[in-house]
Amino acid sequence: MDQIPIIYQHWLQAIKERNDTNAFGELYRYCWKDLYQHAARRILDAQDVEDILQELFVQFWEKRHTIDIQMNLPAYLKGMLKYKIIDFFNANKVKNRLLDHWSNHIFDYVQQHPEELETYLALERLLEEELEIMPHNMRQALLLKWEHLPIREIALRMGLSEQTVKNNLTEASKRMRKAISARQNVQNSTLSVFLVLALEQLSK
Missing domain, CATH: 1.10.1740.10 (RNA polymerase sigma factor, region 2, helix turn helix motif)
Incomplete structure (x- = not known):
């Protein structure tokens, strides 16, 4: 031994x-x-x-x-x-992966509605700013969830309980929605509705 x-x-x-x-x-x-x-x-x-x-x-x-x-x-x-x-x-490349994932889901809509481009760019900036100020575990859980990992897998990778991961994702969603509602230039747009709906699915 x-x-x-x-x-x-x-x-x-x-x-x-x-x-x-x-x-x-x-x-x-x-x-x-x-x-x-x-x-x-x-x-x-x-x-x-x-x-x-x-x-x-x-x-x-x-x-x-x-x-x-x-x-x-x-x-x-x-x-x-x-x-x-x-x-x-x-690292930025992980945050960019999240932004790219979200972008792919609504890019077709922006192409069909070019008047929404400014809102789209504003939402990207908002998303990145919120990620910057999130606590580490919350940000990491969010990044993994947006890579389509189930709650159980995220909990395993992070060494946390499933409930803790859910709590972090719920709080992340709440922060994002609050940030969107505080920005007058994006809060009533169709794109912000798309993003809010996506955020509501985070802890499921």
Whole structure:
């Protein structure tokens, strides 16, 4: 039972004191699968998961001279991964994915009603602004829901109860609807009605 921690210590000591790339390669191969599975439960795209892990190990190597060779290595790496995942869900490309999803649903309507273009752009700006100020769990639940994930799957990926996810989605919907009703230039438009109807389906 004590063999694995001893191996970790040998790897960490070699990496820290001798810049040993072979030890780093062993550590990488040993830890990769578990970290990948952990991240893949929360992030849909396999390439995104691989990119995150690549960045994690690069960062680990860059900080090799400051590591504690007595540390719990798996716990340390999972801690790094946790913050990488949070950064991922805060990234603009994820928010843009949500905006693109919403845009695709009403783009045909805007093409047929060009007079609504200004309202459409205003609603996009409003949506992005509200996402910026949402608490992390609320924003993450909303992003995953708009990727068509069921409540149960979202709860699993986020490590939360299903009721907590529902509560976050309900509050997100409430915030969005309130923001729409406060904007006189969009509140009575057909597009805002479309968006409000979509928001009402969030916690189902």
